[in-house]
Amino acid sequence: MKALHVITGLGVGGAEQQLRLLLGHLPVRCDVVTLANPGPVADGLRSDGVRVTHLGMGGNRDLSALPRLAGLIRAGGYDLVHTHLYRACLYGRLAARLAGVRAVVATEHSLGDTRIEGRRLTAGVRALYLAGERLGRATIAVSPTVAERLRRWGVPGRRVRTIPNGIDASRLRYDAVRRAEAREFYGIPQDAYVVGGLGRLDPGKRFDLLVHALHRLPADVRLLLVGGGRQEEALRRTAHDLGVADRVVLTGERPHLPAPRDHAPALSSLLSAMDVLAAPSAEEAFGLAVLEALAAGLPVLYTTCPAIDDLPAHTAPRARRVTGGIDAYVRELLRLRAAGPGGRAVPDAVRHYSIERTAGQLMDVYTAVLSGSTWK
Incomplete structure (x- = not known):
C-alpha cells in the first residue's frame, strides 16, 4: 500500500505533530504534501525519512494548486489519499478524485461547536465542508464528541469512524x-x-x-x-x-x-x-x-x-x-x-491513547476503504 497524506501546513501544531508521530507507526509507505507553511514539522518528517513536498499554495483561493496536486497524486501512483485540516480536506479530496483515486480518508482534528481551526463556522464554511466530505469514503473523528458534531451536521453515520489521537x-x-x-x-x-x-x-x-x-x-x-x-x-x-x-x-x-x-x-x-x-x-x-x-x-x-x-x-x-x-x-x-x-x-x-493503538485502528480503516466495504 502506498498512501499520500495531504495537510494544510506543517508548522508546530497538534494535528501536524500528530501526523509525524503517526507516520512512524504505520506499516505503510507514506509521503506527505503540505499546501503551505513547510515549518519545523516538515523538517522533522524529512529527518525521519519521509518524503515531503511543498505545494506552494498562495492562499485559500489559489485554484492553481488543484491541478498541481492532482498531477502529483497521479504521478505518485498512490493507492490512498488521507487529508488533514480544513483547506487540505477540500483541495485534497477533489484532487484525489480528479487523479482517479477513490480511496480517500479525512481526519477531522479541530471541529468545535462554533469554530473550526479558529475559523468561525458560517453557513458557507459548513456547506463547503459537507460538499467536500462527499468526495471521500470515510471521515475520522478524533473523539466521540467530534463524531456527534459531524452527524449533527449531516455527515452520514456510516462514513464516520472515531479514532482518537495517540501519544508516545x-x-x-x-x-x-x-x-x-x-x-x-x-x-x-x-x-x-x-x-x-x-x-x-x-x-x-x-x-x-x-x-x-x-x-x-x-x-x-x-x-x-x-x-x-x-x-x-x-x-x-x-x-x-x-x-x-x-x-x-x-x-x-x-x-x-x-x-x-x-x-x-x-x-x-x-x-x-x-x-x-x-x-x-x-x-x-x-x-x-x-x-x-x-x-x-x-x-x-x-x-x-x-x-x-x-x-x-x-x-x-x-x-x-x-x-x-x-x-x-x-x-x-x-x-x-x-x-x-x-x-x-x-x-x-x-x-x-497509545499511538500504537491509534495506528492499528487507522490501518483497519485503510483496509476497509480500499476494499470498498463499510462498517456499522
Missing part, C-alpha cells in the same frame, strides 16, 4: 535533569511553582485568563506558555499592564523533538519543567495537550477535554475540570500549590 508516552516521561535544564534556559528559578499552558496562542485557548490569574497568585508562581500564534503580543501587553511580565515566559512553538542544531528545550523538557498544566479553552475537539501533560505525570486543570470526559473518572484522577473563569482557576491553582508535588504517576488514560 515514553517521549514525554518526567525527567528531573531536563526539568532543571529547561528552567535554567528560560531563567525560571528552580524553586518556583510553574503553571504551564500548551497550545496555539489564539483567543479561543483563553491563555489571557492565565495571565490574569497569575496577577493574583503568589510571587513565586511563574507562567510558562508553550506555543506560537497571533495572540502572542497581546499576551505580552497584558502581562506588562498587570505588572507580571517578569513572571511570564513565552517559548514560541516547540516541537516534540528538536530539529538539528536547535538547542532550545523540546516539549518533553518543558513539561518536566512545569508543576501543573492549565488548559482553559472552552471549546476543544480532543484535548491533546491535557493528555501530554498527564503523560509527564502532571496534575491538570481544564475547562473542556473530550479525551478525558469520554473516559471513566478513575482513569485520570489528577485531571480536574474547572468551570468558571479567573476566580475558579486561581482557587484551584492555590489548592494544588498548597498540596505539594504529589508524585509523577502516569494515569491509565494515557495508556488508553
Whole structure:
C-alpha cells in the first residue's frame, strides 16, 4: 500500500505533530504534501525519512494548486489519499478524485461547536465542508464528541469512524535533569511553582485568563506558555499592564523533538519543567495537550477535554475540570500549590491513547476503504 497524506501546513501544531508521530507507526509507505507553511514539522518528517513536498499554495483561493496536486497524486501512483485540516480536506479530496483515486480518508482534528481551526463556522464554511466530505469514503473523528458534531451536521453515520489521537508516552516521561535544564534556559528559578499552558496562542485557548490569574497568585508562581500564534503580543501587553511580565515566559512553538542544531528545550523538557498544566479553552475537539501533560505525570486543570470526559473518572484522577473563569482557576491553582508535588504517576488514560493503538485502528480503516466495504 502506498498512501499520500495531504495537510494544510506543517508548522508546530497538534494535528501536524500528530501526523509525524503517526507516520512512524504505520506499516505503510507514506509521503506527505503540505499546501503551505513547510515549518519545523516538515523538517522533522524529512529527518525521519519521509518524503515531503511543498505545494506552494498562495492562499485559500489559489485554484492553481488543484491541478498541481492532482498531477502529483497521479504521478505518485498512490493507492490512498488521507487529508488533514480544513483547506487540505477540500483541495485534497477533489484532487484525489480528479487523479482517479477513490480511496480517500479525512481526519477531522479541530471541529468545535462554533469554530473550526479558529475559523468561525458560517453557513458557507459548513456547506463547503459537507460538499467536500462527499468526495471521500470515510471521515475520522478524533473523539466521540467530534463524531456527534459531524452527524449533527449531516455527515452520514456510516462514513464516520472515531479514532482518537495517540501519544508516545515514553517521549514525554518526567525527567528531573531536563526539568532543571529547561528552567535554567528560560531563567525560571528552580524553586518556583510553574503553571504551564500548551497550545496555539489564539483567543479561543483563553491563555489571557492565565495571565490574569497569575496577577493574583503568589510571587513565586511563574507562567510558562508553550506555543506560537497571533495572540502572542497581546499576551505580552497584558502581562506588562498587570505588572507580571517578569513572571511570564513565552517559548514560541516547540516541537516534540528538536530539529538539528536547535538547542532550545523540546516539549518533553518543558513539561518536566512545569508543576501543573492549565488548559482553559472552552471549546476543544480532543484535548491533546491535557493528555501530554498527564503523560509527564502532571496534575491538570481544564475547562473542556473530550479525551478525558469520554473516559471513566478513575482513569485520570489528577485531571480536574474547572468551570468558571479567573476566580475558579486561581482557587484551584492555590489548592494544588498548597498540596505539594504529589508524585509523577502516569494515569491509565494515557495508556488508553497509545499511538500504537491509534495506528492499528487507522490501518483497519485503510483496509476497509480500499476494499470498498463499510462498517456499522
